[in-house]
Amino acid sequence: MSHNLRSAPRRTLPIVTASAMLSLTAALAPTIARADINLVPPGRTIDPAVPFRLSLMVTGEAESRSYALPEVLRVNLTPDLGAVARVELRRETPVPDQINLRQGEFRRIDYVGEVPPNLRGRVRVDAVDMDAPAMLVQLSTPREAAVAEPMLPPAGSGERPAQADAAATPDRAPATVLTVRSDNDPNRQDEGRLSFYEPMFFVAGAGVDANAQIQLSFKLRLYEPADKNSRRFLDNLYFAYTQAAFWDLTADSKPFLDTNYMPSFFYYVPNTDWRVGGNAVGIAAGYEHESNGKDGSESRSIDTLFVRPYFTFGDTSDFYWTFSPKLYAYIEKSENPDIQKYRGYGDFRFTYGKNDDWQTAWVLRKGTKSSAFSSDLQFTYPLNKFLPGLSGYLMAQYFTGYGESLLNYNQREPWSVRVGYAISR
Structure with a gap:
């Protein structure tokens, strides 16, 4: 714990445990002195290649007193x-x-720490020596912006390159685009x-x-x-x-009538450069296998290649629409060669709702048979609307x-109505 972190140019991380405000009070108050502890947090996404300092704001709440400052803070970093x-x-x-602080005075102290270079993605931060809740940060090195080549004027024209004009004119500097996220749903x-x-859900009816379905x-x-x-x-x-x-819960032995297994491998980006209605479009494309794990006359399986764009319409901080059609081509369906007559070549999913409120989703399929x-049709409502702190959703389904x-797949079900619990929607 005595090595100097500033002795070598290493990657550093802004480790800001906002919850440490409570437990740091003890370290800063060896006597009866009181202090108000505030930390200046970074954004949720952190560049581990750029030095970042924990900003600790200490404000005196009593008469002039001395406050002891911890030299080292130890934390555990746990990646997914x-x-x-x-x-x-x-x-x-x-x-x-x-340090000595009179009532109302404040002081800002920074802390810096190293991060192993192999850590990436979402990381949980726990203060080791403090009774403080953990926090999550995202380690990500941002892409470097492409530098446009300056356009040179014709020889002898006497004109300066456009880049020189841009450098000389502050209001023509490259703009930074800020993305506003809507994550006000406690379940997200x-x-x-x-x-x-x-x-993910369980419903019965x-x-x-x-x-019943799980x-x-x-x-x-x-x-x-x-x-x-x-x-x-x-x-x-x-x-x-x-x-x-x-699942058939009404039969004597309550049998599972069928179970479908669907592993898949695919490429997926939630945010492409293409925008529709002001919102980014996501895309997924890959391979999927689906089977029911049975043999003989009850064996069913298909292999498909699929592409699935994700469209969003409206203000995502309020009620908004999404449309995500999943279009697929069959590459193997020998056990059920006519399945396209009943399932078709696509699943069309529409949703409308609000992240922290009710949402309705409709999945439609149309076979080639007329x-x-x-x-x-699925309806979900956050359970924390009834009891704060409760996770998941109340769910109702009609099929x-x-x-x-x-x-x-080739038998028509007139109707099913089920109610239950959803972990995600």
Whole structure:
């Protein structure tokens, strides 16, 4: 703990544990003196290649007293699906170990620490020696802006390059584009390497056969790049797994009528350079296998290649629309060669709602057979509206049509109405 962090040019991280305000009070008040502790936090996305200092604001709340300042703060850094790294933050501001503050006076002290160069993505920060809640930061090295080549004027024209004019005119400097995010839903979090994919829920109710349904779904980013906004192919490869089980709770043995397994590999970026209605368009494309794990006459499986754009319309801080059609081509369907007659070549998902309020989603399929279609309508409402601090959603579902389960893809279900709990929507 005695080595000098400033002795070598290494990568440093802004480690700001806003929750440390409470526990640092003890370190800053060895006697009965009181101090108000405030930390100036960075943004949620941090460039680990740029030095950043923890800004500790200490304000005296009593008569003139001396406050002891900690020399070293120890923190644990835990990346998603990675090992814990121990980091020490050393006081950088040249101040004595004790400072004197009168009531109302304040002082700013900075701390700096090293970060292992292999840490990337979302990182959990825990103060080791303090009873303080953890925080999450995103480590990401931003892409360098492309530098345009100056246009040279014709020889002998006497004109100066446009770059020289831009440098001489401050109001022509490159603009910084700020993106405003809407994450005011307590159920939503910054995505880590392992995150939700399709909706996850359990619902039960009334229907012809399968009166209950369970669906689990997640996706894993296979490689965490240095720049979280990278568009490179290898930087945005995902593995996803979805499992949907259809359950008959009214039968004597309460059997699972069918279970569908859907692993997939795909390229996915949530924010492309293409914008529609002022909102960025996302894109996913890849391979998906779907089967029910049975043999003999009940065996069902398909292999598809798919592309899925994500469109958003309206102000995402209020009620807004999304449209995400999933278009696919069958590359293997020998066990159910006529499945396109009932399922078609696409799933069309529409949603309307607000991130921290109710939302309705409608998934529509249309087969090549004129009478074949399916409609899955889902309504969700945040449970923390009823009880603050409660996670998840109250969910209601209505289904009609063909192909809710893979086993009975060519059988029409008149209707199913179910109510239950959703982890994600």
